[in-house]
Structure formats: C-alpha cells, structure tokens
Amino acid sequence: MTIPLRNQIFEKIKESNSLTDVELYKSLTKDGLNLPEDKFNKLLLDLEILGLIKVAWFTKDERRIEVAMIEKEEDPIEKQNKEVMEKDYEASFPGVDK
Template sequence: MAIPIRNTVFDKIKESGSLTDVELNKSLAKDGYVLADDRFNKILLDLEILGLIKVSWITKDERRIEVFVVEEEIDEIEQQNKEAMERDYEASFPGLEK
C-alpha cells in the first residue's frame, strides 16, 4: 500500500522542523516527488487545517513552513491533586513499603 503524499510532505517538514516552501519542494523533487504548484499548495493547506503545520509568508514569493507545536499548560492545582491521589492510593496498601 502506498503512503499518501501528504504524509511524505509532513514527514519532511517534521524532520527539518522549519523550512521554506522552496526548500521543501526541492527536497521532495530530490526524492522523486514532483508536484504541481496547485497540488503542493493544497497539501500545505490540508496540513495547516489539520493543525499539523504553520505556514507564514517571509517574502512575496517565499513561505516559512513549521511544525505546529502545542504547548500543554500544566495546571498546578491539578498536578497537586494527582500527586495526592497517588500517595493516598499507595498508602491504602498496608504492609507494602518501598
């Protein structure tokens, strides 16, 4: 079964972390994936809609493509509650000591 080109494009972006659309297109062409501009733009748009990448314009003709990283905010109170529940659970087994 063939891997969809969208996955290949995403893997290329993920490997480099951040690159321009020109660099990405050259890298794909080097690996044997020659894409028309409209197909290339459609793939980038799909990946951006899915929330996997972020595309921003650098110059009039060049775009920066980056992997979208979601920073997970840690709630301190939630973390403390979780730790307390774990301690209580471990303390509920009498006779077992670390």
C-alpha cells in the same frame, strides 16, 4: 501500499523542523515527487488546517513552514486526582515524617 503525499510532506517538514516552501519543494523533487504547484499548495493547506504545521509569509515569494507545537492542556480534575494519589502514596508509609 503507498504512503499518502500529505504524510510524506509532513515527514519532510518534521525532519528539518523549519524550512521554506522552496526548500521543501526542491527536497520533494529530489526524492522523485513531482507535484504541480496547486497540488503542493493544497497539501500544505490541508496540513495547516489539521493543525500539524504553521505557514507564514517569509518574503514576497517564499513561505516559512514549521511544525506546529501542540500544547496539551492539563485537566484540573486530573491534576487534583494526581495530587491526591501522591499524598495517599506518601501517607502509606507509616512512621515516616517529613
């Protein structure tokens, strides 16, 4: 079973955390993946749409590619439940005052 190209490209980007499209293309070619430029750009676009990477123009002919940091929003109800559970746990020890 082969690994999809999208996953292979994402793994390369994760390894270096940030690189240019030229560096990525050379690295993929070095590993034996000869992709046409349009296919390479399509895969980068797919990864960007999925929210896994960010692509920005670095110079006129180069793009900077980096892993997108996914920020997890904390649910206010979960936060409140966690605080209540911590208070209940602390209150479960009789005779211990703060």
